[in-house]
Amino acid sequence: MPTPTDEQLVLALGAGDTDSLGLLVARWERPLYGFAYRLLATPEDARDICQETFLRVLEKANRFHKDARFSTWMYQIALNLCRDHLRKKRRWGLLLAEGRSPADDVQDFDRFASQHDPAEDVERRETREFVSRALRQIPSEQREVLILKEFEGLRFREIAEILGCPESTVKSRMYHGLSVLRTVLAREGVRSP
Amino acid sequence: MSCEHWNESLVSRLYAELGPAEDERLSRHLESCRRCRGVLEELAATRTRLHDAQPITPSTPRVVVLSPRPALPRYLAFAAGIACGAILLAAGVYAGRTLITPRHPIAGASLHDPPVVAQPASADRETIEALRQRLDEQERLIRTLAAPPAGPRSTLTRQEYEAALANLRDDLDRRQADHEQFLFDELRGVEARTGARIGETQEWLNLVMLASDPRVNAQ
Numbered sequence: 001m002p003t004p005t006d007e008q009l010v011l012a013l014g015a016g017d018t019d020s021l022g023l024l025v026a027r028w029e030r031p032l033y034g035f036a037y038r039l040l041a042t043p044e045d046a047r048d049i050c051q052e053t054f055l056r057v058l059e060k061a062n063r064f065h066k067d068a069r070f071s072t073w074m075y076q077i078a079l080n081l082c083r084d085h086l087r088k089k090r091r092w093g094l095l096l097a098e099g100r101s102p103a104d105d106v107q108d109f110d111r112f113a114s115q116h117d118p119a120e121d122v123e124r125r126e127t128r129e130f131v132s133r134a135l136r137q138i139p140s141e142q143r144e145v146l147i148l149k150e151f152e153g154l155r156f157r158e159i160a161e162i163l164g165c166p167e168s169t170v171k172s173r174m175y176h177g178l179s180v181l182r183t184v185l186a187r188e189g190v191r192s193p
Numbered sequence: 194m195s196c197e198h199w200n201e202s203l204v205s206r207l208y209a210e211l212g213p214a215e216d217e218r219l220s221r222h223l224e225s226c227r228r229c230r231g232v233l234e235e236l237a238a239t240r241t242r243l244h245d246a247q248p249i250t251p252s253t254p255r256v257v258v259l260s261p262r263p264a265l266p267r268y269l270a271f272a273a274g275i276a277c278g279a280i281l282l283a284a285g286v287y288a289g290r291t292l293i294t295p296r297h298p299i300a301g302a303s304l305h306d307p308p309v310v311a312q313p314a315s316a317d318r319e320t321i322e323a324l325r326q327r328l329d330e331q332e333r334l335i336r337t338l339a340a341p342p343a344g345p346r347s348t349l350t351r352q353e354y355e356a357a358l359a360n361l362r363d364d365l366d367r368r369q370a371d372h373e374q375f376l377f378d379e380l381r382g383v384e385a386r387t388g389a390r391i392g393e394t395q396e397w398l399n400l401v402m403l404a405s406d407p408r409v410n411a412q
Contacts, residue, residue: 124246131246149208150243156210171201175236178204182239 006070014061021058028071029054031152032078038147039082041136049085053078069158076162079144086140134184142177145170196222196229203233207240 004012006027009020032053037046056077064073135143148159156174160167202219205211211219223230 127242128246131243135243146243150240151247156205156208168201171204175200175204178236178239178243181243182235185239185242 007064007066007068010057010061010064010070010073011066013058014064018058021054024057024070025054028074032074035075035147035152036078036082038135038151039079039144040085041132045085049078049081052081056081069161071154072158072161075148075152075154075158079162130185130188134181134188137184138177138180142173142180145173146177146181149174196226196232199226199229200232203229203236206233207236 004020004023006024009024013020013024029050033046033050036049036053037043040046040049053074057074060077064070135146138146144163145159148154148162149156154162156167156170160170163170199219199222202211202215206216206219223233
């Protein structure tokens with residue numbers, strides 16, 4: 001029996017076969033979590049977004065269009081949830097002077113990255129930290145494109161679908177995102193390979 | 194002439210997403226344009242740097258997948274619905290007759306009169322008596338089970354008896370945890386079906402899970 005595609009699984013889910021959700025989770029849990037983590041930088045937030053995305057998939061499966069791609073649809077849901085989350089966080093960050101700021105998250109992120117592998121050589125660890133920080137200094141719309149392209153490996157056409165904009169806009173954001181990143185890394189003293 | 198209109202093509206070349214015709218055009222342009230050759234090299238170097246130093250993702254947490262309960266066959270569900278309806282109707286009629294219809298007329302009674310307590314009818318008295326007997330039997334059974342099996346016929350030692358009791362307690366804890374898990378799944382299911390957010394975060398659901406953990410109760 002051939003392995004069902006993601007699209008077949010989500011259509012079955014929409015028709016009431018809730019077992020399909022288990023297979024979709026098994027396939028997409030890791031990439032989705034990685035995506036949310038790179039955008040939000042805290043494991044707890046990424047976990048919440050990941051779970052919420054699968055709940056939305058379950059809830060909206062009956063509205064999935066049979067000609068659509070599951071991955072595009074799923075990333076679209078996750079991206080919207082991440083944006084909402086960041087918006088709320090920024091709003092509360094302004095209201096609560098004592099609360100956590102996005103800068104705290106960057107510090108947490110760097111701390112995590114530096115503690116993750118003690119055997120990692122110092123230079124490599126520093127570079128990783130610089131790149132993490134630099135990623136957070138570029139405009140969010142460029143960062144989203146960079147993450148979807150570089151870490152999630154999506155094609156420009158798919159990213160355009162997810163973001164709901166023309167492919168040329170995605171390429172333009174990619175170009176400017178890489179250019180800004182290069183400038184920030186150069187300022188931080190990270191040499192080109 | 195500005196080369197900015199080549200930027201998108203440069204990015205596409207970087208990720209090998211350029212069509213053959215456009216690729217050919219870009220190659221011809223690159224032969225004569227030092228600026229674009231430099232930009233392409235810089236983009237490639239930044240990309241390599243980004244890829245090599247991509248942020249580490251912590252290990253993926255377990256995502257809760259709602260496990261659906263096996264559904265009853267349609268005819269059984271229908272029969273169960275009819276049976277439940279009949280039971281509820283009978284209970285309603287019985288309650289109405291017992292509680293609303295006074296056994297003794299209380300016409301003319303005022304707020305200052307002592308309360309009139311309705312006496313149970315003979316059928317009710319029989320029911321109450323039967324219930325009382327069953328309760329007495331259950332209480333006797335519980336006392337028998339709870340008493341340590343002392344006496345010449347018992348083969349259990351005190352330690353064995355206590356171990357059996359501990360097993361029973363563990364079993365009850367496990368069942369409680371199952372019930373809590375069921376509750377948890379149901380809540381998530383309600384959220385998923387209705388779209389209503391019961392909590393802004395899942396924190397309180399985690400508390401439900403925590404409360405259902407027998408080890409937490411033991412502390």
